[in-house]
Amino acid sequence: MSLSKPANITLRYADWSHDHHFICALRRRVLMTAQDGSTLLDSDMQDAHALHVLAIASMIASTDDVNSTTQPVATARLLTSGQIERMLVLPNWRGQGIGTGLLTALLRAAQERRYPTTWLLAPLSAIDFYSRWGFQLDGTIIDTGNGYYQRMVLMDQTAMLPMDITWRSLGVTAGRMSLPKQSLLGLTIATLATQTRHTLEILTPDFDPALYDTDTVFDAVQQLALTRRGRLPVRILLFDKETLVYRGQRIIELARRLSSDIQIRAVPDELTEQCDRMVLADSVGYCLTRSHNPRLTLVDFNSAAEVRRLRRHFDQLWESSSVHQALRRLYL
The missing domain is CATH 3.30.870.10 (Endonuclease Chain A)
Known part of the structure; x- marks a missing residue:
């Protein structure tokens, strides 16, 4: 049965004890390195204490609007240190604002948890993107062995709020x-x-x-x-x-x-x-x-x-x- 484009993309916070199989499956499917440049593993010891977010796509069959299926298509996590990492989106689902949704969800969570600092390691090619969110360069460029990355810190926690609105898509983003x-x-x-x-x-x-x-x-x-x-x-x-x-x-x-x-x-x-x-x-x-x-x-x-x-x-x-x-x- 052929599937049409997604009828709905829902972002939700994940419970590692119940959703770890979804998150690990996504990590295995994405043949890329993690945001911090290290080899992307299925899991590590920090997963149990991190806050995870999942993007779920609801697909409606093009030949039968009654039947539908759901599929996890993206994930990311927020560590207790305030670091955002392991952001990944399945290749066929990129360019639809899902990564932006992951980032806004975790930034909002960091703000609610009153983390003093929210930061990430950005590939050099993504520095301009994160700068638009209010992230600022902090420290020198890091060579992880898998590429060069720049530590960036969000100085103003409210800077992301307009992006949290404009990335949403009517009839898609729930x-x-x-x-x-x-x-x-x-x-x-x-x-x-x-x-x-x-x-x-x-x-x-x-x-x-x-x-x-x-x-x-x-x-x-x-x-x-x-x-x-x-x-x-x-x-x-x-x-x-x-x-x-x-x-x-x-x-x-x-x-x-x-x-x-x-x-x-x-x-x-x-x-x-x-x-x-x-x-x-x-x-x-x-x-x-x-x-x-x-x-x-x-x-x-x-x-x-x-x-x-x-x-x-x-x-x-x-x-x-x-x-x-x-x-x-x-x-x-």
Whole structure:
């Protein structure tokens, strides 16, 4: 039975006692040297104490969407010393951002564990890549006998956060994350919007221009509206109507010109207490900030079940809403 491309790639932290056979099998299959330049062994004494991460690909049969299989395709580990190593991805799965996912997962874990230093030994060809993550050169070049490597240290633990968002792929990368910094909300919304291909729903009190009146979001909304014309691909619900009307944002003008493709409604005052801030991308991705906990934003790029639940609530509000009197001129 032939298999199509992966329907889903999930990253999870591994339990060495239960998952060591997966990790060792990956190490045996990858005919390469470890990140530190030493010969890649199946296991060593540090494995039992290290934190491991696995990337699992879910494959759907091209001839039968019901049957599927899963396959570990990548792994890496974080030592108690703060060193990240043994990062490897099966050759056929490279170039899809999986290695970036491994790195972000371990950097996040190192931050949560409050390791004073996070470091790695980088091949000379990868120095520029790790530099973009905030790693800095530390010490001299090391000759391991299998090549030259440079010790690099992550000086700012928060430098990796934007990469943790932008590497994610809508409908592919599963796993809920919470935004540790609200300053990343705009980047998250822009990343979701640019990957949306079918429907985009937004529930917001004030249509904050810092989040929505950016070139990236505007271009994504305009492209979606034009490519999905006549199918109402963009729906926006507001529960602080007066703020929006006088801001003159570009999406408002776009909604006036493409009123069959972008619609803006106002939530009735009696229902505003039920409103959380959310962005729903296609049928799989969401960004959610609860009204009772505005400092916590949850994000997932591949959670169809949660999006279905959130969309039911959005649809209920949509059916109860109408074009606010102050917004009617958009459609005249």
